[in-house]
Amino acid sequence: MQKLIEEFKTYLHKMHAYEHALGVMTYDFETAMPKGAAEDFAKTMGILGEEYYRLQTAPEFKAMIKALDERKGELDLVTRREVEVLSEDIARTDCIPLQEYVDYQMEQSLASSVWHEAKVNNDYAAFKPHLEKLIEYNRRFALYYAPDKDPYDTMLDQYEKGMTRSMLDDYFTRLRRDLLPLVEKTSARRDAIDDGFLFRNYPLEGQRALSDAIMQVMCIDRRHCSIGEVEHPFTTEFNKHDVRITTHYYENAVASSFYSVVHEGGHALYELHTGDELIGSPLATGTSMGVHESQSRLFENIIGRSEGFTAHVFPTMRRLFPEQLSGVTARDFYRAVNKSVPSLVRTEADELTYSFHIMIRYELEKQLIAGTLSVDALPRAWNALYKEYLGVDVPDDTHGVLQDSHWSGGSFGYFPSYSIGSAYGAQFMHAMRKDLDVDALVAAGDLAPIIDWLTEKIYRFGRIKNPEQLLMDVCGEPFDPKYYVDYLTDKFTAIYGL
């Protein structure tokens, strides 16, 4: 038994090495690779993806897992959970014929590179055939895995264990009922808040220094977390000692990178604080996309857009940008970064309207996968929903259907986790307030006790607990969107004096 476990762990480390290399290659692709090298990059990703697939599906590995599974009772918690998680991961990959898997990897790399160009050139036509292929692949793969289940439910479940269309339909119905009236009211009073000063000229060097300051307040250890610059910000980690956040600086929109850094910083904190005993294990990462987003959005919004946090960081901003912020108070800054105006771009959306951007993507994905919406009709449908729910006219696909990278990476069913994550975050925060005086700590810029609390309750477990169990353990009750609805209602009612 001891020998079997050792072999199993060695095998996991080998798999981890491939994930590490594929991860670094992808990070390099996004941050450093010369644009003309995409084809060769795709070729290498295809070959190594195939090697990784062989590892994942090797009969010897499956035999190991089966043998361990049969003696589950004798395993320690970590190993038992590894066996559980891997059994599912393998089942998802193993049902895909090798050649299709390889072709998909290459299509994914290519599509991603085509999307980058298409977005710049407002050229949906160039991206369309790739999107179509990715949808087909994902629908087919979902059916390979669970022939009797709705493919989109299978996809949702992959990112968020247990999540279904039925649950999300209820969730978004509630948001529409409770929050859309609020959106209409704040939208009508949009002139009550002046955020013009956020769009003055903020030179990049100053913004880079601001990122450093934010990361310091967030207690992010720079020896283990770097910040890179990309078109569309993301966080990636290769292990808890090597986390990479990224941002995009806009010279004329200082809040964009500011909140991008706080958001990605939240993701980073989760990864930086998984348990040491999980190093090299597939459990050493966030337990689900939703819980990951709960952390990024908790930091971005509930903490980062609070009156305490904005007041704490404002003096640093004044020092870095004395001219741009001349005559502006901390209170002005707080109100400006909470200005709620229905807009075009998800990543620039305010906290209140954000979930409606997600709802639109959810509705479209559902139809794309069901085959009731064609990629040809997608931009029109996108634009129509933006008009219906957010009242905005989409001027071009760059600011419409091409704005996000997710679909180009083959991620369907991922978007809802952003909104669900926001709701988890509000529920976690409600629990945290029972133990800590959160507002006082944030106002003092003393985030360490908050991060310690999150580490103790959430981070250190990595994938040991699934989202459902985590919510029960942390909050003492299952998921309930009321905390999210209440939080947003209270906050925006106060800010807009409704």
Next chain:
Amino acid sequence: MQKLIEEFKTYLHKMHAYEHALGVMTYDFETAMPKGAAEDFAKTMGILGEEYYRLQTAPEFKAMIKALDERKGELDLVTRREVEVLSEDIARTDCIPLQEYVDYQMEQSLASSVWHEAKVNNDYAAFKPHLEKLIEYNRRFALYYAPDKDPYDTMLDQYEKGMTRSMLDDYFTRLRRDLLPLVEKTSARRDAIDDGFLFRNYPLEGQRALSDAIMQVMCIDRRHCSIGEVEHPFTTEFNKHDVRITTHYYENAVASSFYSVVHEGGHALYELHTGDELIGSPLATGTSMGVHESQSRLFENIIGRSEGFTAHVFPTMRRLFPEQLSGVTARDFYRAVNKSVPSLVRTEADELTYSFHIMIRYELEKQLIAGTLSVDALPRAWNALYKEYLGVDVPDDTHGVLQDSHWSGGSFGYFPSYSIGSAYGAQFMHAMRKDLDVDALVAAGDLAPIIDWLTEKIYRFGRIKNPEQLLMDVCGEPFDPKYYVDYLTDKFTAIYGL
């Protein structure tokens, strides 16, 4: 036969994919990885290095090569040469027991990371045990490969086919005889040239723009070549569509990065212009370290430090740095970048004294590998030779024995190729002048015909021709250091009016 060749090419592509990934990981380590992730990086490099080793030494691969070798006469030129080159590469790796190879890969990664810190902290003691291990490994590996040959000769031959101690002893004796008197004369007249303006404050943004301008003059296609920032500049390539040069900006030394970019740009041009038919082949790279350095140093010095090139670039510099260069003429700039003063740091050395930095390293390496010099005694020996040949006192190991990355990467026998490369470059340039009016083209900033000539004669062949054959084909005669000695003598006699 056709099937065998196809299998062989598929196998080569797979090996190339691993090289690509390991290369990107190393590049990322140097340019982007958070410092605290070195151990995990080393672990992954170890595991993937082992995978790559297995590929290289797999019985099926060896059988393929043997089968092809036996029917060599039927092979096309590229495949024949691939079989030749790989037979040697494999023999070099195959003689090393797997575990030792893996341990060495990990030690190399670790040593490299320790060296980075040691250099910053002037802490030779921290690096010493790693250096000792790397020397032992390399000596042992050389003896595995060629038990009857001097290990250092085996190492030299690896970087430069056919290079031996005996040949280098003669070469450096000649340089000492013909060039040391010139070094003494120019050194005595060091006050004849004022280069103080090169050490004014040159903000990094301006220097970055200067790099862009230099790369443009050098016809380097930015879609296939990026520029990164590192401690110790290098060039790496993953394929001809993805070449990465790097530099280090010093705010108070504008010529440092300037000539670093021209040097690395020369390496890049070679890689960018290997033949299209070699893509994915192990032949798709420079044929030897010496020939590679011939290109980097030809561009850095013979072209980059010529009166024509400096005059062509100077207006751009004046535009970028009007205050710093106020009152400075193009002629002043030309003389300043050719000021010859014996100094401490190889990468900052002038063209004339440069080869003596190499000679010192050569003498030390020879003894380190022979075991007649201990790593304990190395810094003292280093400092003594710098005093003897260059007349300078080494103040600390950061500016002495710790200055270069090569030994920390396990590269022994590499240094001489820098000097031999400079001499090759002078010989190639002598041949080029028979076909082109080089001075006129350079003065006009029209480098394309020069790059075309080099592509036609050298670049496109990759590793198809070995250095010896290349020199014969390009120059019509074997290697002769007289062109290098004559070139330096003429140039510095004129500049210093001797």
